Amino acid sequence: MLTTQRKKAILQALKRDGQVLAKQLSETFDVSEDTVRRDLRELAGEGLLQRVHGGALPASSAVVPFAQRQGIESAAKRAIGKAAAAMIRPGHVAIIDGGTTSAELVRHLPADLRATIVTHSPSVAVALVDHPSVEVIVIGGRLYKHSVVTVGAAAVEAMAHIRADLYFMGVTGVHPQAGLSTGDLEEAYIKRALAARAAETVVLASADKLNAASQYAIGEITLAQTMIVEKGTEAALVRPFEKAGIAVVRA
Structure with a gap:
């Protein structure tokens, strides 16, 4: 051969x-x-x-720079973002990760929602500037330009003072055996630290991230309690996650 x-x-x-x-x-x-x-x-x-x-x-295909991903229109990402936004209730403290699906989440927050959003994404923070009743807490640190999020020791230190109801995690890979992963080591540490500060971690998983892996592990799939996937995702793809006790929401 x-x-x-x-x-x-x-x-x-x-x-x-x-x-x-x-x-x-x-x-x-x-x-x-x-x-x-x-x-x-x-x-x-x-x-x-x-x-x-x-x-x-x-290999995950969701590893191109943020600017390129931002220009890709995706009905699936909009649907996932809308479903995620509906999980945030009045009075909640929610951590929102960086990424294009997170941007869709922010766009779908109701105008009358009174909640606190914690983020290490300048893009997410700026998108909420004109929201009338959402308080925004920005986690500082070194700007990782590829994903437009802050990383490093300063960011981890700031997280220690947060107790959130929800953390919406962006990933580049979700695999039954390899777990949750991303393309940058410092970003992996930040995501794991954020998950530790929330009562519930929700993974935003479009089809290109399922059954795929990137270089740096965030943690086992059980680090998440909920996963939001596209409505048409094959049952076989999500079955291993459901067996692991993760609630799968179809958007």
């Missing part, structure tokens, strides 16, 4: 099974594990998969 054929078969197996193991692939193709690992390295270099110990997982 040619290298190109082998790589195509690896990607097909990854799409079908949600993960591949180097040992099994070497047996299937009758080649050495070193050959398979080289194939996986090259495919990872092209952004087509995410290597993990012993094999690989599907």
Whole structure:
């Protein structure tokens, strides 16, 4: 089997099974594990998969810079944002992550909502400037320009004083085995710290993030209590999360 054929078969197996193991692939193709690992390295270099110990997982496509993601219209993101906004009740303290789906959440907050929004996203904070009855608390720190959010020790320190009802977490990967992940190490620390400050963590998961993984782990999927997905998401994709005790909301 040619290298190109082998790589195509690896990607097909990854799409079908949600993960591949180097040992099994070497047996299937009758080649050495070193050959398979080289194939996986090259495919990872092209952004087509995410290597993990012993094999690989599907790579998340939700890792492009914020400005590019912002320009992509998505009915699914609007629906997820609307469903998330409906979860915030009067008097709530809610933490809202950065990201394009979070931007949709903010747009759908009712004009008469009286609540407190805590965010480390300058974009989210600015979007709420004209909201008549929402108090905004901005977490400061070093600006991570890729996602337009603050990160670092100062941000973590500020979080220690917050007790929130809800945390709406943005991720680039949600995988039954690999858990919740993102494309930046400091951002992963911040997200985990924010989850620890909320009574309920809600993951905003459009289809491109499900059954995918990025380089840096935020935590196990059980770090979240609720997940909002697209209305048409296949039952097989969300079943592992429901079995783990996560409430899945279809938007």
